Amino acid sequence: MAPRRGxxxxxxxxxxxxxxxFLNSFRAHHEALPICLIPFGDDIDGLRRLQSYFDFTIWSGDPALLAACDDLSRGFHGEVKGHYRKLVAWEGEFDEFVYVDTDTIVLRDLSFVYDFLDTYDFVTTVSDVxxxxxxxxxxxxHGAGVLTPDQIAFAAGTQFIASRRECLRFAExxxxxxxxxxxxxxxALVTLEMPLLNYLMVTSGRPYTSLRRLAGAVGAGGPPPGDIPQERWAGDPIGAVRDGHLLTPWSPPIFLVHxxxxxxxxxxxDRAELPHGDLWSHYRRLGGLDVT
Structure with a gap:
């Protein structure tokens, strides 16, 4: 039976x-791929009203798991930070999944990432920078004696993670x-859950990588570097934008802007305007959805 993906x-x-x-950009490139909301908190009434419009589900697992994530954030920060609720992705409805942060615009189909789960249990977009x-x-x-130099150097962003449900269950x-x-x-707890998720991935005993690593793996038997789409941070130049598309050809191609x-x-x-705000605004206005 094929794994359930989402x-x-x-x-x-x-x-x-x-x-x-984010949802407009996602649905522009994924008409049927299931997508599920993990509630950052209890205040999701507005999002609930958009469920049928964007055809998404809402995470419906054991509420005690969300509470456990909140308790975990208290352990690191002394207060609840909803970012730690990302951990329930490994307790959800999908056998193979991709997690994507909401401050992201999707520019092309991301389903290619699932193929890497045949070899790796965790795939991020960026690492080893x-x-x-x-x-x-x-x-x-470096002096703590807990992690190896390679584990430390991985230092992956956790705004995008592909994995399988069995790889990081809460019981483990x-x-x-x-x-x-x-x-x-x-x-560096300023980035909230990012250090913890890095720790859990690199100490899991499971294989992990990033699209950046894979794109640089020349001669490793995989596709050539230019064929593996990459993420770009919106603070970097990405070229001209028209109608939600990048006009500058990139190699490797860009599939996410974060x-x-x-x-x-x-x-x-601290910032006067949103970099590449025209790209974000295109997808915010797409479909003319008014939630005021």
Whole structure:
């Protein structure tokens, strides 16, 4: 029997506009692929009203698992951070899944990623970027004697993760949490769940990789680098945009644009405008959906 495949996203009504833009872009390239909302919090009445419009389900597992994720965030931050609820993706309805952050625009079909789950149990978009290390670990982690240099260097973004349901069940996570919490002083907790998910992936004993790693694996027997689509951060130049499409040809092609940190900077007043706001606005306006 073929595995049941789908996509998860995490949201509440606070990010309703972002969720609409994300869902419009997702459905523009995936007419039938199932997608499921993981509630960031209890305030999802506005999102519920969009269920039939975008044809998504809402995560309906044991509420105690969401509460356990909230407790986990308290252990690291002293308060509830809904970002840790990403962990229930491994307790959901899909045998193979992709998790995607809501501050993302999807530019092409992402189903190609499922093929990599034949070899790897965790696939992110970005890893092994020295400049990104500071968003996962503090320098002190090198002397902690817990992780190998390769495990530390992976330092993956967790805005996009492909995996299988059996790879990180909560029953397996619980016995490892004391060790993870002991490492909290070496984590860059400003990025919330990212250090923990990195720790859980690289210490799982399961194979992990990223699309960036795979694109650089010349001669490894896989497709050539230019054939593996990549994510781009919206803070980088991505070229001209028209009608929701990038006019600049990229190799490897871009399949996601991610606004990591930028909405937070806008809300703080640290940024005057959203980079590549024309791309985001195209998908927010697509279909003319008015939720005011």
């Amino acid at each position: 996509v998860y996203f995490l949201a509440n009504d606070y990010v309703l506009d972002r969720a609409i833009a 020295p400049d990104h290390f500071k968003w996962v670990w503090r320098e002190s982690v 996570v619980r016995p490892r949490l004391d060790a993870a919490l002991a490492l909290a002083g070496h984590m 606004w990591a940190g930028m909405w937070w900077e806008l809300e703080r007043g």
